[in-house]
Structures are given as structure tokens and as C-alpha cells.
Amino acid sequence: xxxxxxxxxxxxxxxxxxxxxxxxxxxxxxxxxxxxxxxxxxxxxxxxxxxxxxxxxxxxxxxxxxxxxxxxxxxxxxxxxxxxxxxxxxxxxxxxxxxxxxxxxxxxxxxxxxxxxxxxxxxxxxxxxxxxxxxxxxxxxxxxxxxxxxxxxxxxxxxxxxxxxxxxxxxxxxxxxxxxxxxxxxxxxxxxxxxxxxxxxxxxxxxxxxxxxxxxxxxxxxxxxxxxxxxxxxxxxxxxxxxxxxxxxxxxxxxxxxxxxxxxxxxxxxxxxxxxxxxxxxxxxxxxxxxxxxxxxxxxxxxxxxxxxxxxxxxxxxxxxxxxxxxxxxxxxxxxxxxxxxxxxxxxxxxxxxxxxxxxxxxxxxxxxxxxxxxxxxxxxxxxxxxxxxxxxxxxxxxxxxxxxxxxxxxxxxxxxxxxxxxxxxxxxxxxxxxxxxxxxxxxxxxxxxxxxxxxxxxxxxxxxxxxxxxxxxxxxxxxxxxxxxxxxxxxxxxxxxxxxxxxxxxxxxxxxxxxxxxxxxxxxxxxxxxxxxxxxxxxxxxxxxxxxxxxxxxxxxxxxxxxxxxxxxxxxxxxxxxx
Ligand code: ADP
Numbered sequence: 001x002x003x004x005x006x007x008x009x010x011x012x013x014x015x016x017x018x019x020x021x022x023x024x025x026x027x028x029x030x031x032x033x034x035x036x037x038x039x040x041x042x043x044x045x046x047x048x049x050x051x052x053x054x055x056x057x058x059x060x061x062x063x064x065x066x067x068x069x070x071x072x073x074x075x076x077x078x079x080x081x082x083x084x085x086x087x088x089x090x091x092x093x094x095x096x097x098x099x100x101x102x103x104x105x106x107x108x109x110x111x112x113x114x115x116x117x118x119x120x121x122x123x124x125x126x127x128x129x130x131x132x133x134x135x136x137x138x139x140x141x142x143x144x145x146x147x148x149x150x151x152x153x154x155x156x157x158x159x160x161x162x163x164x165x166x167x168x169x170x171x172x173x174x175x176x177x178x179x180x181x182x183x184x185x186x187x188x189x190x191x192x193x194x195x196x197x198x199x200x201x202x203x204x205x206x207x208x209x210x211x212x213x214x215x216x217x218x219x220x221x222x223x224x225x226x227x228x229x230x231x232x233x234x235x236x237x238x239x240x241x242x243x244x245x246x247x248x249x250x251x252x253x254x255x256x257x258x259x260x261x262x263x264x265x266x267x268x269x270x271x272x273x274x275x276x277x278x279x280x281x282x283x284x285x286x287x288x289x290x291x292x293x294x295x296x297x298x299x300x301x302x303x304x305x306x307x308x309x310x311x312x313x314x315x316x317x318x319x320x321x322x323x324x325x326x327x328x329x330x331x332x333x334x335x336x337x338x339x340x341x342x343x344x345x346x347x348x349x350x351x352x353x354x355x356x357x358x359x360x361x362x363x364x365x366x367x368x369x370x371x372x373x374x375x376x377x378x379x380x381x382x383x384x385x386x387x388x389x390x391x392x393x394x395x396x397x398x399x400x401x402x403x404x405x406x407x408x409x410x411x412x413x414x415x416x417x418x419x420x421x422x423x424x425x426x427x428x429x430x431x432x433x434x435x436x437x438x439x440x441x442x443x444x445x446x447x448x449x450x451x452x453x454x455x456x457x458x459x460x461x462x463x464x465x466x467x468x469x470x471x472x473x474x475x476x477x478x479x480x481x482x483x484x485x486x487x488x489x490x491x492x493x494x495x496x497x498x499x500x501x502x503x504x505x506x507x508x509x510x511x512x513x514x515x516x517x518x519x520x521x522x523x524x525x526x527x528x529x530x531x532x533x534x535x536x537x538x539x540x541x542x543x544x545x546x547x548x549x550x551x552x553x554x555x556x557x558x559x560x561x562x563x564x565x566x567x568x569x570x571x572x573x574x575x576x577x578x579x580x
Contacts, residue, residue, distance in 0.1 A: 004190075005183035012175040016168065024164040028157050032124045035153040040120055043131045043146060046073060047118075052135065055144065059137020063087040063095030066135070066142060071098055082151030090114070090134075090141040104145060107132075113143045189217045193224055205232040255319075255339030259286045261332055263296045275339050277314055290321065290337065299323045300332040311342075318346045358525040362406055362539070366399035402537065409541040413524065416548040423466040423552065427576050430502050431460040431495060433467055437474040438493050441482065449488040452478075456495040461502055461575035465553045470573070473546040473557070477506045477569045480543075483536040484567070485510025500578030501555075509566040513559065521559055522547045546571075 051073065058066050070076050070085045086097035086104055092114055094104050104110070109119025113132030122129040131146040189212055196209045205228055211221045249256055255272030259265055263286030273279050276289070283289055286296045293310045302308070307324040320340040325332050373392045377384060384392070415421040438454045445452040463470070481491045485508045492507040513521070517528045525540040527533040533540060543557070550557050555573035 004187060005180060008183045008186075009176060009179045012179040013172055016171045016175050020164055020168040020171065024161070027160050027164070029124065031156055031160060032153055035150070035156075036122055036124065036129055039122075039129045039148060040131070043120065046076060047131075047133050047144075052133065055135045056137050059135060059140045059142060063089070063142060066144070067096040067098070070144060076146060080148075080152075082149040084147050086145040086147070088143040088145055090143065092143070095142070104147065110143070110145060113145070186217070189213065189221060193217075193221060196224060196228070200228045200231065203235075205229075253341075255337075255341075257289070257337045257339070258326075258334060259296070259337070260334040261300060263287055263335075266334065272339055275314070275317065275319055275341050277317075286335065290323070293321060294323065296335065299335045300325050317341060317343045319343075355524055358540075359406075359410065362525060363403060365534075366402045369399045370396050402539075405537070406539045406541070409539050409545060412545055413541065413548065416545075416552070421552070424468065425464060425466055427462050427464050428467045429460070430463045430470075430504070430573070431456045431458065433471050434474065434493060434495055434504055437471055437478060440471075440475060441478045444479065445482055445491060448482055448485070450482060450485060451490045452493070453491070454493045456493070456504075460495055461497060461577065463502060463553075463573045464576045465573065466549075469549045470553070473549050473571060474504060474506070476542040476546050477557075477571065480538075481506050481508035481510065481567065481569070483538065484508070484532070497575065498572070500575055501572045502575050503570055503572045505568055505570050507566065507568045512563040512565050512567055513561040514563045515561075518559060518561065522557075 055066060055069065058069060064087075066087045067085065070087070076083070076085045084098045087095050088104065088110075089095050092104075092106060092110060097104075107119070107128075107130055109121060109130050109132040112119030112121075113134045116134050116136075118134070119130070119132035128150055129148040133144045135142045135144055192209055196207070199207065208225050208228075209221050211218050211225075249267070249269040252269065253271055255275045256267070256269045257265060257272045257276075257280050258267040265280045265283065265285060268280040280289060290310075290312065293312050294308050299308050302325050304324070304327075307322050310321050310323070312319045312321055318341075320342045322338040322340070323335055325335050327333055373396050377389060377392055412421070434456050435454060438452060442452060478491065478493065485491065490509050492505070494505040494507065496503055511529075513528055517526075520526045521528075522543050524544045527538065527540045530540075547557050550571065550573070553573055555571065558570045558572075559567065560570070561567040
């Protein structure tokens with residue numbers, strides 16, 4: 001700030017100096033010229049034709065006499081300071097003079113007079129003014145020479161100089177005060193502007209600068225206020241945009257990790273942290289995280305909208321990665337990786353593949369049997385003993401039945417899968433349904449020598465649902481108990497209430513299920529002992545169907561088992577009057 005003041009003071013000073021110099025030199029020049037003009041004017045008037053004639057008449061009386069006459073003439077006398085009159089002979093030697101001691105040098109004017117002309121020229125720069133007039137008498141010739149050493153002019157010039165210097169000093173003093181004041185007027189709003197700029201740079205837009213003048217600084221202040229308003233709006237818009245983005249990042253289900261061009265993590269959202277099982281911000285960057293899948297420069301070199309698609313496995317998760325570069329001012333600035341959790345997708349693809357394989361396998365076995373028995377019979381061409389033929393036919397019929405059962409079960413499941421299963425919902429007695437089931441399987445149980453007991457309370461609440469399907473579930477569970485319990489076993493059918501739910505338990509003391517198999521029993525075609533299941537006509541789909549039916553009824557099925565000791569299957573359903 002000080003510098004503007006200094007500059008202003010300096011400019012003003014130089015201005016005054018220049019002005020005074022110009023004025024001074026014009027003044028001094030003017031004074032000099034005025035005096036020269038005045039000198040020659042006066043001399044012109046003095047040396048009139050008449051006076052020259054008088055002088056010519058005195059040539060015979062000698063140089064001294066001429067001098068006396070000259071000195072008697074006004075304007076040439078010794079009353080004028082610094083002015084002398086001389087009488088010279090025609091060769092230029094001084095014969096007489098008002099000041100005897102002064103020497104006369106040969107000047108241009110004197111030379112002119114020596115040549116018979118009046119010499120009356122003087123320049124402003126020469127230190128004297130002179131006039132040489134040749135006086136030619138009858139018998140003698142002289143030269144009258146007037147020499148003025150400019151002392152009057154010099155005195156005056158010195159005075160003028162003094163005045164100029166004094167006014168220069170005074171002018172500079174006034175200028176100094178004025179320019180300091182002026183600088184103050186200029187600097188105050190500039191200081192306010194500079195303070196405002198610092199405030200805006202620090203992000204404080206609260207105060208508007210006051211516009212104190214209508215000049216350029218006032219306009220600048222107004223522009224500054226406009227600019228800071230636009231800046232505030234722009235910053236608010238950017239902030240808004242950033243908030244939107246960060247909310248999006250925070251809540252999106254896909255993971256997002258941003259890296260800079262050196263592969264350092266800039267940002268990672270919670271989904272990414274969860275999917276990757278570690279905080280990317282604390283990892284070693286791109287190479288450590290995705291270096292095995294792809295290289296950073298490879299992604300940085302891509303042109304929008306190209307991207308790299310790859311997969312990564314983290315623990316038991318399958319992650320799909322989409323990587324694309326982002327740019328700043330046209331050059332690659334980093335890479336965004338979007339992570340998509342495809343674990344479920346991959347699992348269901350896997351399940352579907354296994355399912356198809358299972359279905360094919362399950363159908364192929366009975367088909368092979370049917371074909372081989374039928375071929376044997378065809379090859380024998382009626383030569384087989386009738387009992388054997390009968391036996392073969394019954395195998396063929398059994399296998400066909402099995403296939404029909406499998407296909408029927410699959411159809412039931414697919415109806416559940418596509419939500420096409422129609423239900424006949426009605427309110428019915430759960431106790432009644434359980435007793436009906438017990439009756440239906442009683443024969444089968446007796447055939448295996450099992451003891452089947454039923455313990456169902458009379459006041460068991462009713463349930464809402466498809467009675468046939470619930471019974472189908474219970475028959476399936478009891479049939480399993482019959483199948484997987486060695487002959488002569490004990491099978492109990494129990495029921496009760498638990499909160500708002502009713503339950504039915506089927507308990508056997510059969511072969512039991514190993515613990516490791518328990519979680520997988522509801523998978524389609526899953527069987528602990530394939531041979532035994534097939535032998536007893538099982539399809540491996542019964543429990544899958546049961547759990548689907550119960551799911552539709554907002555119920556549950558659970559299996560407890562001790563391998564070698566027995567199994568308890570519990571079916572739970574909401575009671576008809578419950579909220580559920
Ligand atoms: P399956 O038609 O083979 O019986 P399920 O889906 O009904 O098919 O049962 C799946 C498997 O669960 C059976 O193959 C069997 O190994 C096992 N299982 C079911 N119930 C029992 C039980 N009460 N005791 C022992 N194992 C059982």
C-alpha cells in the first residue's frame with residue numbers, strides 16, 4: 001500500500017519539477033531575449049542618422065572628444081551598470097573608453113564594423129551584448145563600440161531563478177501534502193477491497209463491501225460484490241452436488257472405490273468396505289486390491305465410455321468389477337471401480353446347473369432300468385418263464401411310477417417357484433388333520449411292524465390353510481419316519497400350542513441323520529443315503545415341497561436328529577385366530 005503513496009508522491013514531485021523547469025527556462029529565456037531586443041532598440045534610437053552625422057563632424061577633434069560626446073548621450077553614459085563605451089581606431093585599437101582598464105576583444109560585431117558595417121547582433125547565450133558603429137569623417141575614421149556585460153540581465157535572471165526555486169520548494173511541499181491526502185483517499189477503499197478478498201478466500205461470504213464512491217474504485221467494489229455473490233452461489237451449487245453424490249455413495253448397494261492416477265485410494269463407500277471385507281483406505285492401493293485382475297495403466301489408457309469388466313473372489317463372495325478412468329482437464333486423473341456382488345447370482349446359477357444335472361440323473365436311472373428289462377424281454381421273444389416275465393414287468397411299472405412321481409414332484413415345485421400354485425384356503429381343525437394322517441399311514445406303519453402313537457390335545461386351535469397340502473406335508477414326514485426307521489420301531493405323532501403357533505411333531509427312533517447333513521435336507525434331490533431312499537421309493541424332493549408349502553402358510557419345518565438314535569421333525573403353523 002505504501003508503494004502507491006510513494007509512487008503518487010514521486011509522480012507529483014516530478015510533475016512539479018518538470019513544470020517549474022519548463023516555466024523557468026521559458027521565463028529566463030524570455031527575460032534574456034527581452035533585454036537584448038531592448039538593448040538594440042535603444043541603440044537604434046540613440047545612433048540616429050543625425051547623431052552619427054554629429055559624430056562624423058567631430059572626427060577631427062580626436063578620440064577623447066568623441067568619447068565625451070558619446071558619454072553625454074543618454075543610454076550610453078556610465079549611469080547604466082555594466083555598460084561601457086569605447087572609441088577605436090579603424091584598425092580596432094582602443095583610443096578612448098569610459099573604462100580605460102577594460103580590454104576590448106574582437107567580436108563578430110566589431111569585425112563587421114571593421115568592414116564598414118554596423119555590427120548589431122547578439123545571441124542569448126553570449127555573455128555580453130555589443131554594438132559597433134563605424135564613424136567615417138573627412139580626415140579620420142573611428143569605430144564606436146558599446147559593450148554591455150549583461151549584469152542587469154544576470155541579476156534579474158538570478159532573481160527569477162530564486163523565485164522559481166522558492167516556488168518549486170513550496171509547490172513540492174504542497175504537492176507532498178496533497179498527494180499523501182489523495183493517496184489516502186485512494187488507498188482506504190483499496191484496503192477494504194483487499195480485506196474483503198482475503199475474507200472471501202477464507203470462505204466467508206457474510207459481509208458485502210460498502211460502495212463509497214461512484215468512481216472506478218466504486219465500480220470495482222460493486223464488481224467485487226457481484227463476483228463474491230456468484231462465487232457463493234457456485235460454491236453452494238457445488239456443495240449441493242457433492243452432498244447429493246456422497247449420499248448416493250453412502251447408500252448405494254454397489255461398492256464404489258475411487259483411485260487417483262498413482263493408484264492411491266481417494267474414496268470408498270460402505271458397500272465397498274463390506275464387499276471387500278477390508279477398508280480400502282487402509283490398503284496399499286490399486287495394485288494390492290485389484291493388481292491380480294488388471295493393471296492400473298491399462299484402465300487409465302481407456303477412452304470414455306470404454307471400461308474393463310472383470311471378476312474377483314473375496315472369501316466366499318463373487319464380485320463383478322467395472323473399472324473406468326476419469327479425467328481432469330482432458331488428462332487421466334484416476335480410476336473408478338464399481339463393485340457388484342454377484343454371489344447370489346452365481347449361487348443360483350450353480351444351483352440351477354446342479355438341479356438340471358440331478359433331474360437328468362434321477363430320470364436316467366429308472367429309464368435305463370425300464371429299457372434294459374424291456375430289451376431283455378424283447379430279446380427273449382416270449383421264452384422267459386412267466387414268473388420272471390411278471391417280475392420284469394412289475395419292475396418296469398415300478399420304475400415308470402417312480403418317474404411319474406419325480407415329474408409330479410418337480411411340477412409341484414415349479415408351480416411354487418413361479419407362484420402358480422393354487423391353494424384352497426379354509427379354516428380347519430389341525431387336530432383332525434393330524435388324526436386323518438395317522439389313519440392314512442397306519443397300514444404302512446403296521447406293515448413295517450412300527451408302533452404308531454398319536455397324542456393330540458382336543459382343544460388344539462384350528463388353522464387357516466389348504467388342508468390337503470398340510471396333510472400332504474404331514475404324510476410325507478410320517479412316511480419318512482416309517483421309511484428311515486428299521487422295522488419294529490416306534491413312531492409318535494404329537495401336537496401342541498406355542499404362543500400364537502400350533503405345532504405337530506413326528507418322532508421316530510430310526511437311523512437318524514448325521515449332523516453335517518441336517519442343513520442340506522431341504523435342498524432339492526438331497527438325500528443322506530441315496531440307495532436307501534431310492535429303494536423305498538423316495539424322490540429326494542419331499543422335504544423341499546414340504547418346506548415350500550409351509551412357507552406359503554407362514555409356517556416352518558425343522559428337523560432335530562441324533563445319528564443312530566432317531567429323528568424329530570417339527571411342523572409349525574400360525575393358529576387361525578392369531579395375528580400372524
Ligand atoms: P426322500 O424322498 O428321499 O425321502 P425327502 O426330501 O423326503 O426325500 O427326505 C430327504 C432325505 O432326508 C431322505 O433321503 C433321508 O435321507 C433324510 N430323512 C428324512 N426324514 C428322515 C427320518 N425321519 N430319519 C432319517 N432320515 C430322514
